[in-house]
Amino acid sequence: MNTTTLPAPARVTLRVHWSDRLAHVALAGVALVLLAFLAAPLLAILIKSVQDGDGRWIGLKNFIDYARSPALLQSLWNSLWVSALVTVITVPLAFGFAYALTRSRMGFKKLLRGITLIPLLAPSLLSAISLIYWFGNQGVLKAWMQALGIDQIYGAPGIVMAEVFALFPHALMILVTALTTADARLYEAADAMGTSAARKFWTITLPGAKYGLISAALVTFTLVITDFGIPKVIGGNFNVLATDVFKLVIGQQDFQKGAVVALLLLAPAVLTFSVDHLVQRKQTAMLSARAVPYRPKRVPWFDALMQAYCLLIALLMLAMLGMAIFASFAKFWPYDLSFSWNHYRTGLVEGEVATGFVNSLLMAAGTALFGTTLVFVGAYLLEKTHGGGPLRGGVRMLSMLPMAVPGLVLGLGYIFFFNEPANPLNSLYHTLTLMTVCSIVHFYTTGHLTAVTALKALDAEFESVSASLKVPFYKTFWRVTLPICTPALVDIARYFFVNAMTTISAVVFLYSPETKVASIAILNLDEAGDTGAAAAMALLIAAASTVATLLFMGLSWLVERRTQQWKA
Amino acid sequence: MSSAYLKLAGIRKDFGSFTALRDIRLDIAKGEFVCFLGPSGCGKTTLLRIIAGLEAQTAGRIELAGRDISVLPPAQRDYGIVFQSYALFPNLTVADNVAYGLVNRRVPRAQAQQRVDELLKLVGLPGSQGKYPAQLSGGQQQRIALARALATKPGLLLLDEPLSALDAIVRVHLRQEIRALQRQLGVTTIMVTHDQEEALAVADRIVVMNHGVIEHVGTPMEVYRDPGTPFVADFVGRINVLPARLVEGHHVVFAPNGAMPFHCPHDGAAGSEVKVYLRPEDVLARPIAPGDSNVFEAQIEKIEFLGSYCLVQVRSAALGEHRLSVVLSLNFLSEQHLEVGARLPLRLLPERMRIFS
Numbered sequence: 001m002n003t004t005t006l007p008a009p010a011r012v013t014l015r016v017h018w019s020d021r022l023a024h025v026a027l028a029g030v031a032l033v034l035l036a037f038l039a040a041p042l043l044a045i046l047i048k049s050v051q052d053g054d055g056r057w058i059g060l061k062n063f064i065d066y067a068r069s070p071a072l073l074q075s076l077w078n079s080l081w082v083s084a085l086v087t088v089i090t091v092p093l094a095f096g097f098a099y100a101l102t103r104s105r106m107g108f109k110k111l112l113r114g115i116t117l118i119p120l121l122a123p124s125l126l127s128a129i130s131l132i133y134w135f136g137n138q139g140v141l142k143a144w145m146q147a148l149g150i151d152q153i154y155g156a157p158g159i160v161m162a163e164v165f166a167l168f169p170h171a172l173m174i175l176v177t178a179l180t181t182a183d184a185r186l187y188e189a190a191d192a193m194g195t196s197a198a199r200k201f202w203t204i205t206l207p208g209a210k211y212g213l214i215s216a217a218l219v220t221f222t223l224v225i226t227d228f229g230i231p232k233v234i235g236g237n238f239n240v241l242a243t244d245v246f247k248l249v250i251g252q253q254d255f256q257k258g259a260v261v262a263l264l265l266l267a268p269a270v271l272t273f274s275v276d277h278l279v280q281r282k283q284t285a286m287l288s289a290r291a292v293p294y295r296p297k298r299v300p301w302f303d304a305l306m307q308a309y310c311l312l313i314a315l316l317m318l319a320m321l322g323m324a325i326f327a328s329f330a331k332f333w334p335y336d337l338s339f340s341w342n343h344y345r346t347g348l349v350e351g352e353v354a355t356g357f358v359n360s361l362l363m364a365a366g367t368a369l370f371g372t373t374l375v376f377v378g379a380y381l382l383e384k385t386h387g388g389g390p391l392r393g394g395v396r397m398l399s400m401l402p403m404a405v406p407g408l409v410l411g412l413g414y415i416f417f418f419n420e421p422a423n424p425l426n427s428l429y430h431t432l433t434l435m436t437v438c439s440i441v442h443f444y445t446t447g448h449l450t451a452v453t454a455l456k457a458l459d460a461e462f463e464s465v466s467a468s469l470k471v472p473f474y475k476t477f478w479r480v481t482l483p484i485c486t487p488a489l490v491d492i493a494r495y496f497f498v499n500a501m502t503t504i505s506a507v508v509f510l511y512s513p514e515t516k517v518a519s520i521a522i523l524n525l526d527e528a529g530d531t532g533a534a535a536a537m538a539l540l541i542a543a544a545s546t547v548a549t550l551l552f553m554g555l556s557w558l559v560e561r562r563t564q565q566w567k568a
Numbered sequence: 569m570s571s572a573y574l575k576l577a578g579i580r581k582d583f584g585s586f587t588a589l590r591d592i593r594l595d596i597a598k599g600e601f602v603c604f605l606g607p608s609g610c611g612k613t614t615l616l617r618i619i620a621g622l623e624a625q626t627a628g629r630i631e632l633a634g635r636d637i638s639v640l641p642p643a644q645r646d647y648g649i650v651f652q653s654y655a656l657f658p659n660l661t662v663a664d665n666v667a668y669g670l671v672n673r674r675v676p677r678a679q680a681q682q683r684v685d686e687l688l689k690l691v692g693l694p695g696s697q698g699k700y701p702a703q704l705s706g707g708q709q710q711r712i713a714l715a716r717a718l719a720t721k722p723g724l725l726l727l728d729e730p731l732s733a734l735d736a737i738v739r740v741h742l743r744q745e746i747r748a749l750q751r752q753l754g755v756t757t758i759m760v761t762h763d764q765e766e767a768l769a770v771a772d773r774i775v776v777m778n779h780g781v782i783e784h785v786g787t788p789m790e791v792y793r794d795p796g797t798p799f800v801a802d803f804v805g806r807i808n809v810l811p812a813r814l815v816e817g818h819h820v821v822f823a824p825n826g827a828m829p830f831h832c833p834h835d836g837a838a839g840s841e842v843k844v845y846l847r848p849e850d851v852l853a854r855p856i857a858p859g860d861s862n863v864f865e866a867q868i869e870k871i872e873f874l875g876s877y878c879l880v881q882v883r884s885a886a887l888g889e890h891r892l893s894v895v896l897s898l899n900f901l902s903e904q905h906l907e908v909g910a911r912l913p914l915r916l917l918p919e920r921m922r923i924f925s
Binding site for chain 2: 012
């Protein structure tokens with residue numbers, strides 16, 4: 001070693017306080033969970049896709065085989081055009097509704113908004129079941145549909161209609177947010193210059209909601225292409241990627257090709273997610289300016305028009321729900337429509353939904369409890385502590401990743417990864433624990449973003465003040481951050497609970513006879529031709545979700561009341 | 569000056585390729601009230617955060633009370649801090665906020681309560697223990713934040729633009745109180761501000777910063793009367809900047825074609841191009857005695873009414889093309905019936921003219 005050279009001036013790094021060290025360890029813990037239950041399963045899919053049945057490396061052969069199989073290519077094409085069509089229908093419909101909610105003075109806004117949330121409370125297949133009763137082989141309005149030139153509901157028409165219904169609330173939520181953030185001053189300036197209403201719409205409203213529209217379209221497209229429940233129920237012989245994965249993996253046990261299709265499903269999701277991420281960044285930049293909230297003026301003819309439109313949509317939503325309710329109580333559709341509990345009895349007893357229901361509740365409760373804890377701690381460590389180097393960037397990325405991973409793909413990854421006998425976590429396979437973890441990871445990003453938003457709203461200097469007062473961060477977390485963020489926590493827990501209750505795709509590969517959840521049991525009932533029981537059970541899930549939502553709302557009301565004392 | 573209470577030596581901060589601070593050297597004596605003053609982006613807040621350990625310097629050394637704290641985390645330094653946003657914990661009462669740092673030190677409850685009472689009295693809000701921050705005005709909240717920062721009797725008080733979020737009147741009032749409090753407690757204090765009036769009003773010494781370097785350190789009077797650099801002259805207070813040429817015999821001529829030489833003590837080479845800096849109040853309209861130097865006749869071009877005084881813009885052949893701003897009292901203007909277009913004699917104070925090349 002050459003001792004004569006002068007030492008380079010050392011870069012100063014602050015000594016790490018023991019409490020910061022603690023934060024780093026906790027962050028590493030979050031990273032480990034996300035690596036084991038998100039990154040590793042996805043990697044397993046990737047590996048599986050380039051191996052043959054005996055685990056030998058065969059390069060892209062599986063992909064080439066796939067490209068040479070016309071049936072599978074047909075599914076790819078089907079998936080693409082159906083998703084595109086649903087997007088083109090849903091987004092304008094939802095935009096109209098969002099426009100009415102934010103820019104008109106029509107009545108019953110809260111009620112109408114509430115009705116549009118119905119599809120979120122039940123598994124998505126409820127709309128498909130309902131459509132079967134309306135337009136199926138023995139549907140009440142089958143003749144109307146045929147008069148429109150649609151031969152039968154099974155297949156693309158059914159999928160498109162059911163998906164529009166199921167995705168309407170998702171698109172609506174994004175568009176309402178986009179339209180709410182309008183700056184009233186722009187409209188005042190336009191009015192001062194005597195601008196016509198149409199010109200205002202094209203030059204202010206639409207450009208302002210541009211990013212919301214892009215975002216809504218991307219989300220709709222992705223959710224449709226990755227949805228499994230609806231095509232399974234009403235798809236008939238019309239194959240799409242999501243049902244292909246299921247058939248390849250469960251039916252033919254062809255894991256390699258299943259992995260290829262899963263990657264195909266992952267591709268559009270990752271793509272839309274990346275675009276959406278970019279778009280969102282631009283939108284936040286736009287919002288940073290101080291805007292004056294827009295308040296709509298009363299315009300009788302316009303308000304009446306909007307009211308009529310929203311009532312129509314709400315009526316269609318209620319018709320979907322109503323038909324499912326009606327059919328679930330009908331003794332023997334369509335011959336004997338008298339009231340009976342038969343379907344509920346069949347479903348709960350023979351369909352094993354009763355045990356499934358308990359499993360569902362357990363899973364939903366677990367997801368809500370542990371998911372909220374993990375998400376909030378993770379978001380807190382990311383937002384409010386510092387140091388930790390690449391760990392921080394890694395956790396940030398892993399927290400956003402689940403948004404881009406369809407439930408079906410995640411579930412498949414879990415099979416590949418946890419069903420591997422060499423995996424020390426192998427004992428988790430088929431357990432309710434693993435299904436709970438899978439749900440947590442599947443819905444992680446939305447919870448994460450809610451937590452981040454809540455945390456960002458807090459003064460950025462709380463932690464600095466605490467450090468100057470020599471109070472370790474976890475005490476401030478407990479005494480200040482957590483109490484202030486309780487409403488957001490309740491929100492996250494509700495989101496986790498309802499989604500875990502209704503999810504199918506995330507757990508369809510993971511259940512065993514003992515751990516079958518209600519949503520899966522419903523799918524099995526429908527497969528066995530017992531549509532009435534399936535409808536009944538889907539409604540039970542919807543009821544449970546509604547009760548849970550009401551309970552969570554009550555909880556947040558209590559929290560609000562407690563925090564009222566320190567709010568101005 | 570090794571007796572300095574806070575010693576900054578060679579502090580440098582890089583954000584990527586951008587250098588936010590370079591070679592900052594500063595000694596602050598015990599009990600001193602120092603203001604970091606500068607435009608936004610000059611690095612003053614970064615420097616404060618480095619002193620607080622909230623930001624790590626790229627290079628350099630910090631000593632506090634003879635202890636090297638360069639690499640210590642915030643919790644191992646000894647300071648209280650107040651932010652522009654108050655950063656009060658909204659879900660805790662005023663008493664709990666003030667006692668936040670005491671509780672952690674296992675100060676007995678009764679003693680902590682007594683300290684809280686004492687501090688609230690000190691900041692002029694006795695009896696507000698049970699209130700929540702949201703029930704207080706901005707100025708009141710900032711006082712609570714001050715009490716919280718002082719509760720643990722830190723050796724150093726850091727104030728990061730503490731008054732910027734407040735209304736003008738509250739701001740003036742509170743800055744006087746902070747000053748009085750600081751005198752009373754004798755706590756060494758650093759306040760970051762972009763408001764030169766604030767800095768002039770409260771500081772023992774002002775550190776004027778720009779583009780990551782210290783431009784000038786001095787008492788408020790020094791900084792105002794004898795600015796070290798053109799930037800300081802320009803940033804602190806209002807000032808006329810007039811291009812000029814030096815001529816023999818301690819005179820300048822305003823370039824390009826000023827009609828008369830002005831007396832101005834300088835030791836530059838004749839013929840060099842310079843800029844003369846002169847504050848509006850250093851242009852006198854009275855008293856002017858016969859035989860005074862630097863007197864010229866000017867014509868009023870514009871009068872800007874600013875309350876008790878007016879800022880008057882004048883022109884004159886003596887100034888060449890240039891205009892000069894002059895502060896004249898309202899009384900003087902009306903007494904002399906001076907309006908736009910009127911002529912009056914003015915005198916430039918030679919000893920107040922600053923020359924920068």
